[in-house]
Amino acid sequence: MIVSDTFIVYSSNFKQIFRVVFFLHLGSRQILHFDIHTNPTTKWMRKVLKFAIRKQKQAGKKFHYFLSDNDSVFGKRFTKYLIRIGIKHKKISFHSPWQNCYAERWIKTCRNEFLDFFIPLNQYHLEKKLNEFIHFYNNHRTHLALNKDSPVPSPVLKPPPGAKLLATPVLGGLYHIYSYKKVA
Template structure:
């Protein structure tokens, strides 16, 4: 009995008492990280003020402890994805790709201009030996079509191809357009243009052999018209770049579904017409 009393006395005497502030609940930590992720430009002071507005009485040092540390170079805070999202409605992306004639004797270079916000292909052109002078001419048509479509155009994004060189940049400045170039060997920075090239190859060029440049121009124009007006996009809530009408299915069978072939039947456009 005396031994147990001695043990209890030792436990009470030497038991470590927890000191300092209480632990922050995990839910609060997750909330701090969430608002920091959703407001990347803000520091601990502004985030702390936001959390106070949300009814959480925590100190600023706690907020500072759980938010990610800012990068040393503040100019690199905004990622490429965020840059795209911020300027999508005022940006044109462009790139070139090659296509071959049926006898493989001609190599065609195709250039296109894609409005990032709407995913609409504004203009394209084809040449066997593209130059900066030719690119400037093509750009004029793209700007004209951009104005007709009512699209803003303040940024032009391209890779480091020679046709997008210094003279082309100076030409853009005359129109009040800023030329942004990707880093060398970084095609992912122009991902939307690269994705359109993949779409064009997978959904058009893989099923088509151009006989000559005129043949390629006509068929590519037909595909781009279909792409802009009828092909649905997940990023556009399954609408087309130029919004297409949504038909109401006739309940009484008074109308029938009619299909119109595109590109020789590779695709079809659908509509309802009254039954005769």
């Protein structure tokens, strides 16, 4: 199942309002795709979903259910599009964000661990840094629901004899990725 939602981010001068849409795979908690727009429409949302589905098909994955809130971009035309491509659209009840709790939790994580420390200058700046955060989230951030693994599993590294611990900064040093480097 794929869950989706949108959230708002303001630019540094508060003159631009960006709406971020994301698609989260429920089982793995992996962010499959995101996009940013200042005035999203149903047509734009279909295009973004089509791109996300294409990426999943290339990875050999399929999904049959799509969960969203009752935002106008997920309206009747969007539901008809999903039916046409063989996906069942499930909508949550009005004023019931807890029914889409995985999407809401990801928005909270994104705000607490990233947006509270970052003010975008423009859409390009937000897209670049959000892409970096999502890469970190998918590949390195641990999740209790996944037994302290990341959405994209990685092997546990054991230090080789005489290895040095190397810290690679992410998002300007907000986070770090740790690895081992052999010392000759």
